[in-house]
Amino acid sequence: MSNPDLDPSRIVSDETIPGGGYWTRLVRRGTTLRLLDPAGSRGVAALFYNADDPVERYNAADTVKIQNMVYLTAGYVLYSDMGRVLCSITADTSGHHDTFGGCSSPASVRAQFGEGSYQERGNGWYRDGYTNFVTALGRH
Numbered sequence: 001m002s003n004p005d006l007d008p009s010r011i012v013s014d015e016t017i018p019g020g021g022y023w024t025r026l027v028r029r030g031t032t033l034r035l036l037d038p039a040g041s042r043g044v045a046a047l048f049y050n051a052d053d054p055v056e057r058y059n060a061a062d063t064v065k066i067q068n069m070v071y072l073t074a075g076y077v078l079y080s081d082m083g084r085v086l087c088s089i090t091a092d093t094s095g096h097h098d099t100f101g102g103c104s105s106p107a108s109v110r111a112q113f114g115e116g117s118y119q120e121r122g123n124g125w126y127r128d129g130y131t132n133f134v135t136a137l138g139r140h
Helices: 060-067 106-113 118-124 129-138
Strands: 053-057 077-079 085-088
Touching: 060 077
Parallel strands: none
Antiparallel strands: 077 085
16 A cells, blocks of 8 residues: 555655665655555564664653654554654554564574575575664764
8 A cells, every 4th residue: 555645756765675684765744755565464572763863762661751652553653762752653554563572583483494594595585673773873
């Protein structure tokens, strides 16, 4: 379901991130980040930081506590560890985003997909969310 308020001429980037992949980008105030899951079977693990002060980061516990809601949807915001709004959810077709689900670990990926290295599996290599976070954060 598309968002009628999203003008296609304003899209500055349209990327597909494969399962097990990661994406990192600066998202400025007033812009929209749209996440799509055409298969409807995967989750997204996300971290948010204040670009002007990277010490300030997303805080799931405060986000839930302040809004008294675990499952976020349109109309809710994501709070930082300093009590400020980092971003808001402006549209949603799922209505059920678990803020405490966490990300996958090397052990959970091995349990689900088995052993295997990049050399053995090539594009079928599965990376875990924790390792992706560390890799992405290392770039910044």
